[in-house]
Amino acid sequence: MTSEQSVEPEPASEDTPKPRHAGFTYALGRSLIAPLARLIYRPRIEGRENVPTTGPVIFASNHLSFIDSIAIPVAAPRPVHFLAKSSYFEGTGFSGRLTKTFFEAIGAIPVRRGAGQAALDALDLQRQLLEEGLAVALYPEGTRSTDGRLYKGRTGVAFLALQTGAPVVPVGLIGTDKVMPVGAKMPTLSERVTVRFGEPLDLSPHGPATSGRARRLATDEIMAAIHALSGQELAGTYNEAPAQGTIEKIKQALPHERR
Template identity: 60%
Template structure:
């Protein structure tokens, strides 16, 4: 109830302020599990996507956003919790697997789960190589993957900026990608790599970003 109220209010306010261009919402199934795989340009991406989508969207967020002190810390915790964020710690391989397990639980419950295959925010606006967690989720859950391209959010809240700015933004949702069949002849690791590359190619087709051709190993981004 709180999520829906905040989503409705936030959507109205956000659309009035930013007048976002939203394309392809019809590609998101009305029911059932679905993975939203998006490029990642700004801290505010995890606010923009849930406010644009009619269904509840769950996503991973750094545990630090839930552990701050004082008024700012409480506000951060309340905001991310109400938007459907799932706190996760980053660092070790075990923690990465735990994060994927959380995503699988969300999909098992028939919900929408958003993930950033790049792993962290792009500091230079380029599209980095995807990590294979998105493929693991798709293969294990059987859920379709809807590619998402955000544009303009980097200008709303650049890395290091304390307050958001009013800038035009575009949110594009592509046609769902079905990976439930057709990959059984590949070894698991190879299948995950092939699927991840296909997802990133779909995101690139929507975003038009320059491709970095490497992993984004900069720290400090969202989970």
């Protein structure tokens, strides 16, 4: 039995906070930002009919740019929530309030980033949203691709889908890295974005969420669907920063499950 088959996620902490819904701010932001963005960027939106209009759903997308988390809510036919660094909601002064309002307006839920328990708490927040019948968006690659290739998926998205029974709608984003490349402070207005929604995936035939093999096979199915939509070159590896120390290098070399 491999480590991917034997590793089981531990239950999230009982101290995991409840997700704070944006309420009126999100409703107002969606009614203003989405039409404005569609007017300015004229995004090509394909497969909207594939998105379930009610009930829990997970949008699993490739990740090329900061604006991916704006492109998906703008293109989706229903409200979408995603997790964002809690620091975006904790600023002070006019700038801090403006940043907090913007992220609430696009459906962001604050969460403390990190590995270990922080990562499990983030999954638990998303599970709570799905249990309320809402839609969440996640990036199986874990972080943005800086070279445009599609990296191997981490199993957290599959675990969430298998645990909750929510269908997964694969999303292929094209051109967001040209509208706002990594490192850019402002988006350009000269490029168009394509957002492709694939048919919902029922991952339950792979097995229970407690099975590492089921999580891996489900993740591979998700990534294959994203690849079919985005057409990206496959990297064949995980997208992770180079290890800085000897211990970290050993940990990356050993077989383990990337959540």
